Amino acid sequence: MMSGTAGRLEGGAGAGAGAAVTRKFGYSLLYIVLIAVAALQLFPLVWLLFFSLKNNQEVFNLPALSLPMNPHWENYAKVWNVGNINLYFFNSVWITVVATVLTVIFGSLVTYAVTRMKWKGSSFVLGLFMVAMMIPVHSTLIPLFSIFNKVGLTDHPLSLILSYVAFNMPITIMILLGFYYALPREVEEAAVIDGCSVNRMFFRIVFPMTSSVLATTAIINMIYNWNEFIFVNTFISSDAYKTLTVGVQNFIGQYTTDWGAIGATLMISILPILITFLFLSNRIVEGIAAGSVKG
Template identity: 75%
Template sequence: MRQRSGVLLLRRSGYSLLYIALIAVAVIQVLPLVWLFIFSLKNNQEVFNMAPFAIPAHPHWSNYENVWSNGNIGQYFINSVWITAVSLALTVMLASFVTFAVTRMRWKSSSLVLGLFMVGLMIPVHSTLIPLFSMFNKLHLTDNPVSIILSYVAFNLPTTIMILLGFYYSLPKEVEEAAIIDGCSVNTMFFRIVLPMTSSVLATTAIINMIYNWNEFIFVNTFISSDHFKTLTVGVQNFIGQYTTDWGAIGATLMISILPILLVFLIMSERIVEGIAAGSVKG
């Protein structure tokens, strides 16, 4: 009896330590967001003269109004939304096509094609800027959002395919065989059977692609020059002048750019966990 109570006490102590560690990690993760929010409510003088987590006596909510009305952040925000959405949809759909063809269909050179896509994982992004700029310039696609979308899709495809591979390999073949017996074509089987079965892992790839596309800076800064097509990450530079920088406006812009990511992650978090769990137990 005493031994059992000792085991229970030890187990409870272990859980308590685990919860304390997890709470500490969560607080550490949230602190930068709290600091950025407080930072966005300060002016330049308060940024340099006050403690990092000190709340100003009169918060400058006008920073948010200023960046939205005078900083053209509204246009940048819309550009970020639609460019991210289009790139995400194309990447996930094309990656699903490729993964389905490689893992569920028998054809020559499928391993070679898969290997060519995986080679993309080893290509550094920075090494492609000059060749891509030269190619887009010849095609008259510089200062055009099409160049950004094509770049996002090309560089995100290998990672997305790699994530989908394990899940597709674990799908039961009996479901496809039953669909073929019932007269399903390949297209019908993919869109009505296979694609819904992979919805959980697609949510995982979607959030990964969204974070990359939303936060990407190099391609937009290199290929886009007009304000009409700039995204939020590049639009922050509008508040950096030659002689002065509006730090409060920069903080407000960064806070606005973070909110959609947090919102989407909170909405899709259960689907992401389902995708990870399903990928680990199938097979």
Template identity: 40%
Template sequence: MDNNESINKIGLLPKILMYILLAFWTAVNIFPIYWMFTFSLKSNNELFGIGEPMNLIGLPRKWLWGNYAKAVQTGNLGGNFFNSILISAAAILIVLIASLMATYGMTRIEWRGSELMNRFFMLGLTIPLHASLIPVFLAMSKIGMTNMRMALIIPYAAFSLSMGILISAGFMEDIPKDLDEAAKIDGCGVWRTFITITVPLMKPAVSTVGIYTFLQCWNEFMFASVLYNSSKGKTLPVGVKDLFGQYTTDWGPIGAALVIATFPTLIIYVIFSKNIQESFIAGAVKG
């Protein structure tokens, strides 16, 4: 990088302009999130200047954490949060098992048609998912599965499967085939090779696929509002959307709900930003 920079000297003026541009875009990206956080802690009186000076965008004068308690109680956000976690976790588990097995079956065992099969799975990257909503909904209602968490877990797993296979295949390429050969000579069958040798070496793929699937499930709305949306339980995005109807006048609790629904992804992003970025790049560059 140092070497690069000495060659890529930029003039002072372009450099200043460039950083102004970057600073501006940083502000455009951060401000809505900052504002969401600050208004979640304010009262309407403070926001709109009723009986006190207006403070729409500044830091809260008094930090009203009570807004969070209100949001959690009224919207049953705790329960919705738990549902979202459980549904995401189960979908991640299924995607991981299915995509690791399928990738192994297509790249490590030689058979005619493995290439074609892989292309078949990659169709899932371009198909608009909404197109499956009505048949899935009608089938689930027929067997009485709507409003059960399973009704969301399985479709979610199906939607992330193509990406799971794509990412896993990329990582599996990096594991030398000699390992498989050696295991075979030692009398190890394909299943034992898969479980004891390949899977432990796929840890980076596991985290990348897991995070990708998590983001898909956590933020999904259309299927969640159709297949799993009752007074007994819903996911966080659906719950937050409903809360909005009840609290149109009181901004603080709405902001609190928005923050509660957002912070898990932001925390995960802070920890795993590299994996997350890689998973998005892998999908585009190889797909």
């Protein structure tokens, strides 16, 4: 009897030890895979950094991942001071911020009206915004250019802001929908009983409650606006309103191309988005998870 019990205990201990070893091996394998994927994701950034510190001869004569023989940090000074990248950087910042703020505010207003207020046509309006997600951007370039040309907005930053807000509204509303549906109505009912108006209730109560999902939509909008190229290249012709995405063309000449300067420009354009994503990546996941649950 005692020997049988001892045997079962030893067998259970052996199985537990085997499971622990298997678990450790699984975690180790998972970490190796994740490290390999992270290295693969970082490869373009490392290559671009080395690329930006080379001159034309080193770009074509040295291996892609080789360190430059003499790092040309002056490439960054050249693009910032001579290539007007400082102006393009400032334009990218303020246009991105303005378009993002307007999109988040208007998207929140539309989502609140559709999900929290009862009125005829709310489903139809929501359907229009969702259908707009299926419209290809390139198919709207000529109509938009014609409209902006007639109203005098070509070569004006307002054409970019209006385009960014219009094309980002559907995805912004889609992210906000689930979160707004899940908001407890008791909070709004208590505010109405206390005499709170609809406008005040939205800006003082509902809007702050959605801060996590608003951070997600703001970051997604910011990344799109910062990296956008086709609208800037189509609507803007003067250097005064160009952004970083088209500013790189300044270093492409008819006969020669300054590849090191192009790499430095691309590196400068990537850093703000990269830093923002590193600090706010948790908010993106949190907001998407919060907006994906209804009820």
